[in-house]
Amino acid sequence: xxxxxxxxxxxxxxxxxxxxxxxxxxxxxxxxxxxxxxxxxxxxxxxxxxxxxxxxxxxxxxxxxxxxxxxxxxxxxxxxxxxxxxxxxxxxxxxxxxxxxxxxxxxxxxxxxxxxxxxxxxxxxxxxxxxxxxxxxxxxxxxxxxxxxxxxxxxxxxxxxxxxxxxxxxxxxxxxxxxxxxxxxxxxxxxxxxxxxxxxxxxxxxxxxxxxxxxxxxxxxxxxxxxxxxxxxxxxxxxxxxx
Numbered sequence: 291x292x293x294x295x296x297x298x299x300x301x302x303x304x305x306x307x308x309x310x311x312x313x314x315x316x317x318x319x320x321x322x323x324x325x326x327x328x329x330x331x332x333x334x335x336x337x338x339x340x341x342x343x344x345x346x347x348x349x350x351x352x353x354x355x356x357x358x359x360x361x362x363x364x365x366x367x368x369x370x371x372x373x374x375x376x377x378x379x380x381x382x383x384x385x386x387x388x389x390x391x392x393x394x395x396x397x398x399x400x401x402x403x404x405x406x407x408x409x410x411x412x413x414x415x416x417x418x419x420x421x422x423x424x425x426x427x428x429x430x431x432x433x434x435x436x437x438x439x440x441x442x443x444x445x446x447x448x449x450x451x452x453x454x455x456x457x458x459x460x461x462x463x464x465x466x467x468x469x470x471x472x473x474x475x476x477x478x479x480x481x482x483x484x485x486x487x488x489x490x491x492x493x494x495x496x497x498x499x500x501x502x503x504x505x506x507x508x509x510x511x512x513x514x515x516x517x518x519x520x521x522x523x524x525x526x527x528x529x530x531x532x533x
Contacts, residue, residue, distance in 0.1 A: 322372040328354075337361040359387075405437055409433055419432075432452055436448045
């Protein structure tokens with residue numbers, strides 16, 4: 291066997307071994323930058339635009355950077371945020387991703403519609419998770435909650451796990467602290483209403499839509515006396531995948 295032939299055989303053997311190792315190696319997790327999110331699941335019609343306004347194809351594994359916009363028609367999308375939190379954007383919603391290190395310190399803004407959020411627990415000096423709507427600022431350090439913004443710009447916050455701080459957007463507006471099974475509403479230029487126990491039939495976790503909300507199937511607005519038993523979800527439950 292000539293020396294040249296031996297070199298060729300060795301080269302081919304090495305190439306086969308490298309290819310086999312690449313095929314069997316576990317996939318590396320996506321490293322997200324601050325303010326970005328990765329699509330974990332998507333159903334139905336979802337319209338995405340980049341920070342520059344360019345249209346994006348909604349597909350599993352796609353990374354969205356800060357200032358990307360998410361508009362769901364009859365669809366929904368599940369996102370993994372950079373900090374380990376999860377966000378389920380339900381149908382008929384409009385969300386803008388934000389960089390929490392800039393501007394108002396938001397991780398996202400909900401302009402209209404309904405979202406379910408599971409926030410990764412913050413420890414020590416790590417900053418709280420903050421998000422905004424047209425009428426409210428929501429701050430948490432690890433919890434599961436939902437937020438709805440109606441066509442009348444009313445913000446409705448419901449808590450299933452942990453504690454959530456809700457304030458109006460007016461400077462110096464008072465805050466309310468919500469515990470599991472309680473909700474509040476914030477109207478334009480108003481302070482948050484006092485917490486009230488949630489009626490299980492009104493729960494946004496199951497996809498509730500009020501008559502004044504962005505959901506076309508309607509429903510009823512939150513009026514009347516609350517039920518005596520609060521609605522609480524099971525512990526450590528992540529947002530459900532899109533239907």
